[in-house]
Amino acid sequence: MTAGESPLQPKVDAFLRYLRVERQLSPLTQASYAHQLTALVVIADDLGVAEWTQLDVSHVRSMATRSKRQGLQAASLALRLSALRSFLDFLVGRGELKANPAKGVSAPRNGRHLPKNMDVDEVDRLLDIDSTDPLAVRDRAMLEIMYGDGLRLAEMVNLDCGHIDLDAGEVRVVGKGNKERKLPLGKSAVAWLRHWLALREFFAPEDNAVFLAKTGKRISMRNVQKRFAEWGIKQGVESHVHPHKLRHSFATHMLESSGDLRAVQELLGHANLSTTQIYTHLDFQHLAQVYDAAHPRAKRGKS
Structure with a gap:
Protein backbone atom coordinates (compact mmCIF):
# COMPACT_ATOMS: atom_id res chain seq x y z
CA MET A 1 0.00 0.00 0.00
CA ARG A 94 -7.76 18.99 17.65
CA GLY A 95 -8.86 16.57 20.37
CA GLU A 96 -8.21 13.53 18.19
CA LEU A 97 -5.47 12.19 20.49
CA LYS A 98 -5.33 12.35 24.28
CA ALA A 99 -1.54 12.50 24.42
CA ASN A 100 1.46 12.57 22.08
CA PRO A 101 3.20 9.15 22.19
CA ALA A 102 6.27 10.55 20.39
CA LYS A 103 7.08 12.96 23.24
CA GLY A 104 9.06 10.37 25.16
CA VAL A 105 11.06 9.09 22.19
CA SER A 106 14.26 10.88 21.25
CA ALA A 107 16.67 10.32 18.39
CA PRO A 108 20.20 9.12 19.16
CA ARG A 109 22.58 11.96 19.77
CA ASN A 110 24.87 13.06 17.00
CA GLY A 111 28.48 12.20 17.67
CA ARG A 112 30.55 15.26 18.37
CA HIS A 113 32.67 15.72 15.27
CA LEU A 114 36.10 17.10 15.89
CA PRO A 115 36.96 19.98 13.58
CA LYS A 116 39.63 19.38 10.99
CA ASN A 117 42.53 21.76 10.79
CA MET A 118 45.57 22.34 8.61
CA ASP A 119 49.07 21.84 9.93
CA VAL A 120 51.49 24.76 10.07
CA ASP A 121 53.24 23.77 6.83
CA GLU A 122 49.92 23.72 4.96
CA VAL A 123 49.00 27.15 6.31
CA ASP A 124 52.40 28.52 5.27
CA ARG A 125 51.89 27.12 1.78
CA LEU A 126 48.42 28.64 1.57
CA LEU A 127 49.59 32.07 2.72
CA ASP A 128 52.56 32.15 0.35
CA ILE A 129 50.74 34.49 -2.04
CA ASP A 130 53.14 37.05 -3.50
CA SER A 131 51.22 39.06 -6.07
CA THR A 132 50.61 42.69 -6.98
CA ASP A 133 47.11 41.90 -8.24
CA PRO A 134 44.75 43.90 -5.99
CA LEU A 135 42.33 40.97 -5.53
CA ALA A 136 45.20 38.67 -4.56
CA VAL A 137 46.44 41.28 -2.08
CA ARG A 138 42.93 41.55 -0.62
CA ASP A 139 42.67 37.75 -0.35
CA ARG A 140 46.08 37.48 1.31
CA ALA A 141 45.02 40.12 3.85
CA MET A 142 41.77 38.20 4.52
CA LEU A 143 43.64 34.92 4.95
CA GLU A 144 46.20 36.55 7.26
CA ILE A 145 43.61 38.08 9.57
CA MET A 146 41.40 34.97 9.51
CA TYR A 147 44.25 32.68 10.52
CA GLY A 148 46.07 35.28 12.62
CA ASP A 149 43.05 36.00 14.84
CA GLY A 150 40.76 32.99 14.40
CA LEU A 151 37.85 35.14 13.25
CA ARG A 152 34.48 33.77 12.30
CA LEU A 153 33.62 34.38 8.65
CA ALA A 154 30.81 36.83 9.52
CA GLU A 155 33.13 38.71 11.88
CA MET A 156 35.69 39.26 9.14
CA VAL A 157 33.16 40.22 6.47
CA ASN A 158 31.55 42.75 8.83
CA LEU A 159 34.81 44.51 9.70
CA ASP A 160 34.72 48.25 9.07
CA CYS A 161 37.77 50.45 8.63
CA GLY A 162 37.14 52.03 12.02
CA HIS A 163 37.51 48.61 13.66
CA ILE A 164 41.20 48.36 12.75
CA ASP A 165 44.07 50.27 14.38
CA LEU A 166 47.17 49.28 12.45
CA ASP A 167 49.49 51.55 14.45
CA ALA A 168 48.43 49.86 17.68
CA GLY A 169 48.21 46.46 15.99
CA GLU A 170 44.64 45.85 17.12
CA VAL A 171 41.29 44.90 15.66
CA ARG A 172 37.87 45.31 17.26
CA VAL A 173 35.49 42.45 16.44
CA VAL A 174 31.74 42.23 16.97
CA GLY A 175 30.91 38.56 17.51
CA LYS A 176 27.89 36.45 18.38
CA GLY A 177 25.31 38.09 20.59
CA ASN A 178 26.69 41.48 19.51
CA LYS A 179 29.56 40.95 21.94
CA GLU A 180 32.67 42.94 21.21
CA ARG A 181 36.25 41.83 21.75
CA LYS A 182 39.62 43.39 20.99
CA LEU A 183 42.31 41.23 19.40
CA PRO A 184 45.99 41.76 18.64
CA LEU A 185 47.08 41.78 15.01
CA GLY A 186 50.24 39.93 14.05
CA LYS A 187 52.98 41.66 12.05
CA SER A 188 52.15 39.80 8.86
CA ALA A 189 48.45 40.67 9.12
CA VAL A 190 49.30 44.34 9.74
CA ALA A 191 51.66 44.41 6.73
CA TRP A 192 49.13 42.88 4.34
CA LEU A 193 46.26 45.00 5.66
CA ARG A 194 48.36 48.11 4.99
CA HIS A 195 49.07 46.82 1.50
CA TRP A 196 45.38 46.15 0.85
CA LEU A 197 44.10 49.41 2.32
CA ALA A 198 46.45 51.31 0.01
CA LEU A 199 44.71 49.63 -2.94
CA ARG A 200 41.18 49.68 -1.53
CA GLU A 201 40.32 53.14 -2.89
CA PHE A 202 40.72 51.88 -6.46
CA PHE A 203 37.56 49.81 -5.89
CA ALA A 204 35.42 52.96 -5.41
CA PRO A 205 34.13 51.91 -1.97
CA GLU A 206 30.39 52.26 -1.43
CA ASP A 207 30.63 51.80 2.34
CA ASN A 208 33.15 51.60 5.17
CA ALA A 209 33.79 47.86 4.84
CA VAL A 210 37.43 46.78 5.10
CA PHE A 211 37.09 44.05 2.50
CA LEU A 212 35.34 44.86 -0.77
CA ALA A 213 34.16 42.95 -3.80
CA LYS A 214 35.07 44.18 -7.29
CA THR A 215 31.81 46.16 -7.28
CA GLY A 216 32.99 48.31 -4.37
CA LYS A 217 30.43 46.79 -2.03
CA ARG A 218 31.20 44.78 1.10
CA ILE A 219 32.41 41.34 0.09
CA SER A 220 29.90 38.54 0.64
CA MET A 221 30.53 35.46 2.75
CA ARG A 222 29.89 33.26 -0.29
CA ASN A 223 32.54 35.16 -2.26
CA VAL A 224 35.08 34.68 0.55
CA GLN A 225 34.35 30.94 0.69
CA LYS A 226 34.79 30.65 -3.07
CA ARG A 227 38.06 32.61 -3.11
CA PHE A 228 39.56 30.65 -0.20
CA ALA A 229 38.73 27.34 -1.87
CA GLU A 230 40.32 28.55 -5.11
CA TRP A 231 43.49 29.63 -3.32
CA GLY A 232 43.70 26.25 -1.63
CA ILE A 233 43.76 24.59 -5.04
CA LYS A 234 46.22 27.12 -6.52
CA GLN A 235 48.60 26.78 -3.58
CA GLY A 236 48.56 22.99 -3.68
CA VAL A 237 46.86 22.45 -0.31
CA GLU A 238 45.53 18.88 -0.27
CA SER A 239 42.48 19.49 1.95
CA HIS A 240 39.55 21.73 1.05
CA VAL A 241 40.22 25.25 2.35
CA HIS A 242 37.32 27.14 3.90
CA PRO A 243 37.16 30.00 6.43
CA HIS A 244 36.16 27.87 9.41
CA LYS A 245 39.11 25.56 8.82
CA LEU A 246 41.42 28.55 9.31
CA ARG A 247 39.65 29.36 12.59
CA HIS A 248 40.08 25.75 13.72
CA SER A 249 43.74 25.82 12.70
CA PHE A 250 44.31 29.05 14.65
CA ALA A 251 42.74 27.54 17.78
CA THR A 252 44.64 24.26 17.54
CA HIS A 253 48.01 25.89 16.88
CA MET A 254 47.50 28.40 19.71
CA LEU A 255 46.68 25.61 22.17
CA GLU A 256 49.59 23.48 21.01
CA SER A 257 51.99 26.37 21.60
CA SER A 258 50.55 27.95 24.75
CA GLY A 259 48.35 25.37 26.47
CA ASP A 260 46.32 28.34 27.76
CA LEU A 261 42.71 27.29 27.29
CA ARG A 262 41.23 30.42 28.87
CA ALA A 263 43.23 32.74 26.62
CA VAL A 264 42.19 30.82 23.51
CA GLN A 265 38.57 30.99 24.70
CA GLU A 266 38.84 34.80 24.88
CA LEU A 267 40.51 35.03 21.48
CA LEU A 268 37.85 32.88 19.83
CA GLY A 269 34.99 34.69 21.56
CA HIS A 270 33.48 31.50 22.98
CA ALA A 271 30.87 32.12 25.67
CA ASN A 272 31.52 28.72 27.27
CA LEU A 273 34.84 27.08 27.97
CA SER A 274 33.39 23.70 26.98
CA THR A 275 33.21 24.92 23.37
CA THR A 276 36.93 25.67 23.41
CA GLN A 277 37.79 22.38 25.09
CA ILE A 278 37.09 20.46 21.90
CA TYR A 279 40.50 21.66 20.70
CA THR A 280 42.18 19.91 23.62
CA HIS A 281 40.83 16.66 22.14
CA LEU A 282 42.42 17.54 18.82
CA ASP A 283 45.72 18.24 20.54
CA PHE A 284 45.52 14.95 22.44
CA GLN A 285 44.83 13.04 19.22
CA HIS A 286 48.00 14.52 17.73
CA LEU A 287 50.02 13.63 20.83
CA ALA A 288 48.60 10.11 20.85
CA GLN A 289 49.58 9.59 17.22
CA VAL A 290 53.13 10.77 17.93
CA TYR A 291 53.29 8.50 20.99
CA ASP A 292 52.04 5.45 19.09
CA ALA A 293 54.54 6.03 16.30
CA ALA A 294 57.58 6.80 18.45
CA HIS A 295 57.43 5.28 21.93
CA PRO A 296 58.93 1.76 22.26
CA ARG A 297 56.32 0.65 24.81
CA ALA A 298 53.50 1.74 22.50
CA LYS A 299 54.57 -0.98 20.10
CA ARG A 300 53.81 -3.82 22.46
CA GLY A 301 52.19 -6.78 20.72
CA LYS A 302 53.80 -5.90 17.40
CA SER A 303 56.37 -8.23 15.89
Whole structure:
Protein backbone atom coordinates (compact mmCIF):
# COMPACT_ATOMS: atom_id res chain seq x y z
CA MET A 1 0.00 0.00 0.00
CA THR A 2 1.31 3.45 -0.89
CA ALA A 3 1.06 6.40 1.49
CA GLY A 4 -1.68 7.95 -0.68
CA GLU A 5 -3.87 4.83 -0.29
CA SER A 6 -3.38 4.61 3.47
CA PRO A 7 -6.23 5.43 5.88
CA LEU A 8 -3.59 7.37 7.85
CA GLN A 9 -2.92 9.84 5.02
CA PRO A 10 -6.01 12.13 5.30
CA LYS A 11 -4.95 13.34 8.77
CA VAL A 12 -1.47 14.05 7.41
CA ASP A 13 -3.00 16.01 4.52
CA ALA A 14 -5.03 18.07 7.01
CA PHE A 15 -1.83 18.82 8.95
CA LEU A 16 0.00 19.87 5.79
CA ARG A 17 -2.89 22.22 4.89
CA TYR A 18 -2.63 23.68 8.38
CA LEU A 19 1.10 24.30 7.86
CA ARG A 20 0.43 25.95 4.50
CA VAL A 21 -2.64 28.05 5.32
CA GLU A 22 -2.45 28.87 9.03
CA ARG A 23 1.25 28.57 9.83
CA GLN A 24 2.27 29.84 6.37
CA LEU A 25 5.55 27.97 6.51
CA SER A 26 7.95 28.17 3.60
CA PRO A 27 7.44 25.73 0.68
CA LEU A 28 10.77 24.09 1.54
CA THR A 29 9.69 23.43 5.14
CA GLN A 30 6.30 22.13 3.98
CA ALA A 31 8.05 19.77 1.56
CA SER A 32 10.29 18.51 4.34
CA TYR A 33 7.31 17.74 6.59
CA ALA A 34 5.50 16.02 3.71
CA HIS A 35 8.53 13.88 2.88
CA GLN A 36 9.08 12.73 6.47
CA LEU A 37 5.41 12.06 7.23
CA THR A 38 4.88 10.14 3.97
CA ALA A 39 7.74 7.83 4.95
CA LEU A 40 6.24 7.42 8.44
CA VAL A 41 2.81 6.56 7.03
CA VAL A 42 4.35 3.71 5.03
CA ILE A 43 6.15 2.39 8.13
CA ALA A 44 3.04 2.74 10.31
CA ASP A 45 1.04 0.75 7.76
CA ASP A 46 3.65 -2.01 7.86
CA LEU A 47 3.35 -2.05 11.66
CA GLY A 48 -0.41 -2.61 11.37
CA VAL A 49 -1.48 0.83 12.57
CA ALA A 50 -4.87 1.56 10.97
CA GLU A 51 -5.70 4.77 12.86
CA TRP A 52 -3.49 7.36 14.50
CA THR A 53 -5.41 6.78 17.75
CA GLN A 54 -3.80 3.32 17.88
CA LEU A 55 -0.28 4.74 17.89
CA ASP A 56 1.65 4.23 21.14
CA VAL A 57 5.23 4.65 22.34
CA SER A 58 6.25 1.17 21.19
CA HIS A 59 5.04 1.97 17.66
CA VAL A 60 7.02 5.20 17.64
CA ARG A 61 10.16 3.38 18.78
CA SER A 62 9.63 0.78 16.05
CA MET A 63 9.26 3.58 13.50
CA ALA A 64 12.55 5.07 14.64
CA THR A 65 14.27 1.66 14.52
CA ARG A 66 13.02 0.93 11.01
CA SER A 67 14.04 4.38 9.81
CA LYS A 68 17.52 3.78 11.14
CA ARG A 69 17.70 0.39 9.41
CA GLN A 70 16.75 2.12 6.16
CA GLY A 71 20.01 4.05 6.48
CA LEU A 72 18.76 7.26 8.07
CA GLN A 73 21.58 9.08 9.86
CA ALA A 74 21.13 10.58 13.34
CA ALA A 75 20.38 14.11 12.10
CA SER A 76 17.80 12.90 9.57
CA LEU A 77 16.22 10.60 12.14
CA ALA A 78 15.92 13.51 14.57
CA LEU A 79 14.20 15.52 11.82
CA ARG A 80 11.78 12.66 11.12
CA LEU A 81 10.85 12.28 14.80
CA SER A 82 10.45 16.05 15.11
CA ALA A 83 7.99 16.03 12.18
CA LEU A 84 6.06 13.19 13.83
CA ARG A 85 5.91 15.02 17.18
CA SER A 86 4.60 18.18 15.49
CA PHE A 87 1.96 16.22 13.59
CA LEU A 88 0.79 14.37 16.70
CA ASP A 89 0.70 17.65 18.66
CA PHE A 90 -1.63 18.91 15.93
CA LEU A 91 -3.91 15.91 16.48
CA VAL A 92 -3.83 16.44 20.27
CA GLY A 93 -4.77 20.09 19.73
CA ARG A 94 -7.76 18.99 17.65
CA GLY A 95 -8.86 16.57 20.37
CA GLU A 96 -8.21 13.53 18.19
CA LEU A 97 -5.47 12.19 20.49
CA LYS A 98 -5.33 12.35 24.28
CA ALA A 99 -1.54 12.50 24.42
CA ASN A 100 1.46 12.57 22.08
CA PRO A 101 3.20 9.15 22.19
CA ALA A 102 6.27 10.55 20.39
CA LYS A 103 7.08 12.96 23.24
CA GLY A 104 9.06 10.37 25.16
CA VAL A 105 11.06 9.09 22.19
CA SER A 106 14.26 10.88 21.25
CA ALA A 107 16.67 10.32 18.39
CA PRO A 108 20.20 9.12 19.16
CA ARG A 109 22.58 11.96 19.77
CA ASN A 110 24.87 13.06 17.00
CA GLY A 111 28.48 12.20 17.67
CA ARG A 112 30.55 15.26 18.37
CA HIS A 113 32.67 15.72 15.27
CA LEU A 114 36.10 17.10 15.89
CA PRO A 115 36.96 19.98 13.58
CA LYS A 116 39.63 19.38 10.99
CA ASN A 117 42.53 21.76 10.79
CA MET A 118 45.57 22.34 8.61
CA ASP A 119 49.07 21.84 9.93
CA VAL A 120 51.49 24.76 10.07
CA ASP A 121 53.24 23.77 6.83
CA GLU A 122 49.92 23.72 4.96
CA VAL A 123 49.00 27.15 6.31
CA ASP A 124 52.40 28.52 5.27
CA ARG A 125 51.89 27.12 1.78
CA LEU A 126 48.42 28.64 1.57
CA LEU A 127 49.59 32.07 2.72
CA ASP A 128 52.56 32.15 0.35
CA ILE A 129 50.74 34.49 -2.04
CA ASP A 130 53.14 37.05 -3.50
CA SER A 131 51.22 39.06 -6.07
CA THR A 132 50.61 42.69 -6.98
CA ASP A 133 47.11 41.90 -8.24
CA PRO A 134 44.75 43.90 -5.99
CA LEU A 135 42.33 40.97 -5.53
CA ALA A 136 45.20 38.67 -4.56
CA VAL A 137 46.44 41.28 -2.08
CA ARG A 138 42.93 41.55 -0.62
CA ASP A 139 42.67 37.75 -0.35
CA ARG A 140 46.08 37.48 1.31
CA ALA A 141 45.02 40.12 3.85
CA MET A 142 41.77 38.20 4.52
CA LEU A 143 43.64 34.92 4.95
CA GLU A 144 46.20 36.55 7.26
CA ILE A 145 43.61 38.08 9.57
CA MET A 146 41.40 34.97 9.51
CA TYR A 147 44.25 32.68 10.52
CA GLY A 148 46.07 35.28 12.62
CA ASP A 149 43.05 36.00 14.84
CA GLY A 150 40.76 32.99 14.40
CA LEU A 151 37.85 35.14 13.25
CA ARG A 152 34.48 33.77 12.30
CA LEU A 153 33.62 34.38 8.65
CA ALA A 154 30.81 36.83 9.52
CA GLU A 155 33.13 38.71 11.88
CA MET A 156 35.69 39.26 9.14
CA VAL A 157 33.16 40.22 6.47
CA ASN A 158 31.55 42.75 8.83
CA LEU A 159 34.81 44.51 9.70
CA ASP A 160 34.72 48.25 9.07
CA CYS A 161 37.77 50.45 8.63
CA GLY A 162 37.14 52.03 12.02
CA HIS A 163 37.51 48.61 13.66
CA ILE A 164 41.20 48.36 12.75
CA ASP A 165 44.07 50.27 14.38
CA LEU A 166 47.17 49.28 12.45
CA ASP A 167 49.49 51.55 14.45
CA ALA A 168 48.43 49.86 17.68
CA GLY A 169 48.21 46.46 15.99
CA GLU A 170 44.64 45.85 17.12
CA VAL A 171 41.29 44.90 15.66
CA ARG A 172 37.87 45.31 17.26
CA VAL A 173 35.49 42.45 16.44
CA VAL A 174 31.74 42.23 16.97
CA GLY A 175 30.91 38.56 17.51
CA LYS A 176 27.89 36.45 18.38
CA GLY A 177 25.31 38.09 20.59
CA ASN A 178 26.69 41.48 19.51
CA LYS A 179 29.56 40.95 21.94
CA GLU A 180 32.67 42.94 21.21
CA ARG A 181 36.25 41.83 21.75
CA LYS A 182 39.62 43.39 20.99
CA LEU A 183 42.31 41.23 19.40
CA PRO A 184 45.99 41.76 18.64
CA LEU A 185 47.08 41.78 15.01
CA GLY A 186 50.24 39.93 14.05
CA LYS A 187 52.98 41.66 12.05
CA SER A 188 52.15 39.80 8.86
CA ALA A 189 48.45 40.67 9.12
CA VAL A 190 49.30 44.34 9.74
CA ALA A 191 51.66 44.41 6.73
CA TRP A 192 49.13 42.88 4.34
CA LEU A 193 46.26 45.00 5.66
CA ARG A 194 48.36 48.11 4.99
CA HIS A 195 49.07 46.82 1.50
CA TRP A 196 45.38 46.15 0.85
CA LEU A 197 44.10 49.41 2.32
CA ALA A 198 46.45 51.31 0.01
CA LEU A 199 44.71 49.63 -2.94
CA ARG A 200 41.18 49.68 -1.53
CA GLU A 201 40.32 53.14 -2.89
CA PHE A 202 40.72 51.88 -6.46
CA PHE A 203 37.56 49.81 -5.89
CA ALA A 204 35.42 52.96 -5.41
CA PRO A 205 34.13 51.91 -1.97
CA GLU A 206 30.39 52.26 -1.43
CA ASP A 207 30.63 51.80 2.34
CA ASN A 208 33.15 51.60 5.17
CA ALA A 209 33.79 47.86 4.84
CA VAL A 210 37.43 46.78 5.10
CA PHE A 211 37.09 44.05 2.50
CA LEU A 212 35.34 44.86 -0.77
CA ALA A 213 34.16 42.95 -3.80
CA LYS A 214 35.07 44.18 -7.29
CA THR A 215 31.81 46.16 -7.28
CA GLY A 216 32.99 48.31 -4.37
CA LYS A 217 30.43 46.79 -2.03
CA ARG A 218 31.20 44.78 1.10
CA ILE A 219 32.41 41.34 0.09
CA SER A 220 29.90 38.54 0.64
CA MET A 221 30.53 35.46 2.75
CA ARG A 222 29.89 33.26 -0.29
CA ASN A 223 32.54 35.16 -2.26
CA VAL A 224 35.08 34.68 0.55
CA GLN A 225 34.35 30.94 0.69
CA LYS A 226 34.79 30.65 -3.07
CA ARG A 227 38.06 32.61 -3.11
CA PHE A 228 39.56 30.65 -0.20
CA ALA A 229 38.73 27.34 -1.87
CA GLU A 230 40.32 28.55 -5.11
CA TRP A 231 43.49 29.63 -3.32
CA GLY A 232 43.70 26.25 -1.63
CA ILE A 233 43.76 24.59 -5.04
CA LYS A 234 46.22 27.12 -6.52
CA GLN A 235 48.60 26.78 -3.58
CA GLY A 236 48.56 22.99 -3.68
CA VAL A 237 46.86 22.45 -0.31
CA GLU A 238 45.53 18.88 -0.27
CA SER A 239 42.48 19.49 1.95
CA HIS A 240 39.55 21.73 1.05
CA VAL A 241 40.22 25.25 2.35
CA HIS A 242 37.32 27.14 3.90
CA PRO A 243 37.16 30.00 6.43
CA HIS A 244 36.16 27.87 9.41
CA LYS A 245 39.11 25.56 8.82
CA LEU A 246 41.42 28.55 9.31
CA ARG A 247 39.65 29.36 12.59
CA HIS A 248 40.08 25.75 13.72
CA SER A 249 43.74 25.82 12.70
CA PHE A 250 44.31 29.05 14.65
CA ALA A 251 42.74 27.54 17.78
CA THR A 252 44.64 24.26 17.54
CA HIS A 253 48.01 25.89 16.88
CA MET A 254 47.50 28.40 19.71
CA LEU A 255 46.68 25.61 22.17
CA GLU A 256 49.59 23.48 21.01
CA SER A 257 51.99 26.37 21.60
CA SER A 258 50.55 27.95 24.75
CA GLY A 259 48.35 25.37 26.47
CA ASP A 260 46.32 28.34 27.76
CA LEU A 261 42.71 27.29 27.29
CA ARG A 262 41.23 30.42 28.87
CA ALA A 263 43.23 32.74 26.62
CA VAL A 264 42.19 30.82 23.51
CA GLN A 265 38.57 30.99 24.70
CA GLU A 266 38.84 34.80 24.88
CA LEU A 267 40.51 35.03 21.48
CA LEU A 268 37.85 32.88 19.83
CA GLY A 269 34.99 34.69 21.56
CA HIS A 270 33.48 31.50 22.98
CA ALA A 271 30.87 32.12 25.67
CA ASN A 272 31.52 28.72 27.27
CA LEU A 273 34.84 27.08 27.97
CA SER A 274 33.39 23.70 26.98
CA THR A 275 33.21 24.92 23.37
CA THR A 276 36.93 25.67 23.41
CA GLN A 277 37.79 22.38 25.09
CA ILE A 278 37.09 20.46 21.90
CA TYR A 279 40.50 21.66 20.70
CA THR A 280 42.18 19.91 23.62
CA HIS A 281 40.83 16.66 22.14
CA LEU A 282 42.42 17.54 18.82
CA ASP A 283 45.72 18.24 20.54
CA PHE A 284 45.52 14.95 22.44
CA GLN A 285 44.83 13.04 19.22
CA HIS A 286 48.00 14.52 17.73
CA LEU A 287 50.02 13.63 20.83
CA ALA A 288 48.60 10.11 20.85
CA GLN A 289 49.58 9.59 17.22
CA VAL A 290 53.13 10.77 17.93
CA TYR A 291 53.29 8.50 20.99
CA ASP A 292 52.04 5.45 19.09
CA ALA A 293 54.54 6.03 16.30
CA ALA A 294 57.58 6.80 18.45
CA HIS A 295 57.43 5.28 21.93
CA PRO A 296 58.93 1.76 22.26
CA ARG A 297 56.32 0.65 24.81
CA ALA A 298 53.50 1.74 22.50
CA LYS A 299 54.57 -0.98 20.10
CA ARG A 300 53.81 -3.82 22.46
CA GLY A 301 52.19 -6.78 20.72
CA LYS A 302 53.80 -5.90 17.40
CA SER A 303 56.37 -8.23 15.89
